[in-house]
Amino acid sequence: MKIDYLTKVGAAFTAFFTPSSDGLIGGKPAPTELVSTKSVAIIGAGAGGTSTAYFLNNYLQPPHLKYKHEHASITIFEQSDRIGGRCSAFRIKNPGQPDEFVEVGASIFVKVNHHLVDTAKELGLEIKTLDDEKVAIWNGSEFVFEESPWKFWSIVKGLRRWGFAPLKLQRILKTTLNSLLESYTTPDAFDSIAGFAERFNLHKVAAQFTDRFLNEQGIGKLYSEEIVEVATRVNYGSNLNEIHALGALVTMAADDALQIKGGNFQIFEGMLAKSQANVRLNTKIARVRKLQPEYEGADPRFEVTTTTGQKEIFDQIVIAAPIEATNIDFDLDMPPLPKVNYRTIHATFVRGHVNPDYFHAVSAEKFPTHILTTNSDAEFTSVSIQVKLSNGETVTKIFSPKAVEEDLLDRLYTNRTWVKRKEWKAYPELAPIPELDSSSELKPLTASEIHQYVLKQHLRKKEDEAQKAAQAAWGQVEVVPGVFYVNAFEPLISTMETETIAGKNVARLMRDKILGYCPAEKCKSRV
The missing domain is CATH 3.90.660 (Polyamine Oxidase; Chain A, domain 2)
Structure with a gap:
């Protein structure tokens, strides 16, 4: 039996992962196209926010991409005066x-x-x-x-x-x-935690x-x-x-x-430094508003307003803090988000x-x-x-x-x-999450089953309710086009390492949207 470090008090504790080999050799956009620079705002400088910035910057740099080009400018907003979020030391x-x-x-x-x-x-x-x-x-x-x-x-x-x-x-x-x-070991990015699970x-x-x-x-x-x-x-x-x-x-x-001698938070300080992001400490966000597209078919942009009244426009938003705790007015037409209670x-x-x-x-x-x-x-x-x-x-x-x-x-x-x-x-609170079972659709009623109509309707209603509850509980990573939620991962598991896993997944999703093509790690032919 092994009970070493059964729980080191307050740890964000366990892990189970093996080293990854990103192996992104870089797909090829059209030779005459130059991918425009996208502006990215990350709200929260904890494990999730700093790792998102770190991996996104890595994915958009050589040797992951063949040619160096500034594909994204990253700005991180943090309401406190330090980096690390729930990871802190004195x-x-x-x-x-x-x-x-x-x-x-x-x-x-x-x-x-x-x-x-x-x-x-x-x-x-x-x-x-x-x-x-x-x-x-x-x-x-x-x-x-x-x-x-x-x-x-x-x-x-x-x-x-x-x-x-x-x-x-x-x-x-x-x-x-x-x-x-x-x-x-998978190169895939997941747009929902249900899909990941x-x-x-x-x-x-x-x-x-x-x-x-x-x-x-x-x-x-x-x-x-x-x-x-x-x-x-x-x-x-x-x-x-x-x-x-x-x-x-x-x-x-x-x-x-x-x-880490001197505090685990240094890992996230280092990730942030490596990301080359613009860091705004002591800056609290009051509102994030979706703007009308400049023309039909254009991607939406977002206006970020601080509590001091400063406004900036960004192409993509990453929410890297529990939404319930941010007290931010998200004017984004977001679908209902899962209600996650924190201990x-x-x-x-x-x-x-x-x-x-x-x-x-x-x-x-x-x-x-x-x-x-x-x-x-x-x-x-x-x-x-x-x-x-x-x-x-x-x-x-x-x-x-x-x-x-x-x-x-x-x-x-x-x-x-x-x-x-x-x-x-x-x-x-890691309450049980309803299963999503895509193979559980009810079959159409036949004439011989018509006498069971009322029962079938009841079952169909219950199934629909269960599906909706499950979708709400799991949450989507891209809550609306261009807005990503790192903490969607937390109802599944919450640790320092899994926050970085979630950040890496968000970085992959963002990379694909920014580059607008299939990277080599997800394509059959490697170059």
Whole structure:
């Protein structure tokens, strides 16, 4: 059994992808044509927005294209004063030692997160491993499991408690992850998340709650509640009856945890720098309005207005933030977008000394790095040691569904030098997504079936309603012609790496529209 980095608190966590080879050798437009320069506005400078800019710039440059030409000018609008979105960190002074950085949100990535790993290497960032960190599971009154410093003994302890459930789950994970691996080898761009999920056989596992799925797969209740649910609680703030099975499986696929020294946000700062985009920090968008085409058949253009009244015209728009949270007036004749609720997470950072009596422990020195909790009487979701300071203090991060009260802090710590709090919409509620089944059309009624007319009509209505609900839930990537929504991906899965996957997909769609021809990677004849 492997439970290393089951959940590194607040991580945007897992991944499952293999390296991609873009291999875009460049298709050929008509020899006498010169593709005009398109202006692109990206709203949001988090993982999705910066990766969209990064990949779009790459796709429109040699060697992907044979000839260098400025096909697009990119402008990124960010309402805050920093890059990285939900990925952020803060600095801590460590007496006599170099300063440390503590991740607020997206805490880790893993070796198979190749977009993140490859970009970090390209930028020359220092990657540090977290493979010596130990996990324990707390049920509110006692530790039900503690990882041993010896891997073999941890496996033996796990087999004794949960039997062969971990092995069963590994087989299920392998099947799901093999499907996900294919997403890195395809050159295709997807205009809907439903299309992406169906193409890689993810739609069925994402269409049911995890508790039911695990039960149907023969995974024991004890393992489900003490391992899988522990992971979904800390990674997505959800119990097994609140999250679809794909989300739960992804949380269980983490291993070889990594961080960027100085903060993971540096990856996205680097992506943005490489994109050559014009960056507007501290700039909030008030309105995006679709303009009337200049002539019949012309592509629409868009007017972007900031809260200070500045206006600019763009050919294409990328929304790289949850639409519900932007408070932007989108005057675009958009179809109904999926309603995605985001979990409110409270992160409490404490510098001081943990109280061993709270955990019935002999000393705090023997504490595991991460204490995760079952769905029980536990007063928090997790307590995680972020930094061990030279003066013997630690900086710990508490995750909880509500604000931690002073009484709990008094009992959890023998002393506190300082306390910092952060409340934010950390990740979406990954509710089951209705399946889209294009082969499920009702057949026309025959004369012999006329007596079943009323029943058939009822079924047809129910089917139509299900189809509409599914389409609304999944969302379209290009919500209206020329406007792309990166966060359409999030109801399927939400991680740092998958935000870059979504950004890359949007960049491919935009590339095809900008160039107006079929790139070589999507054509049968390679040149």
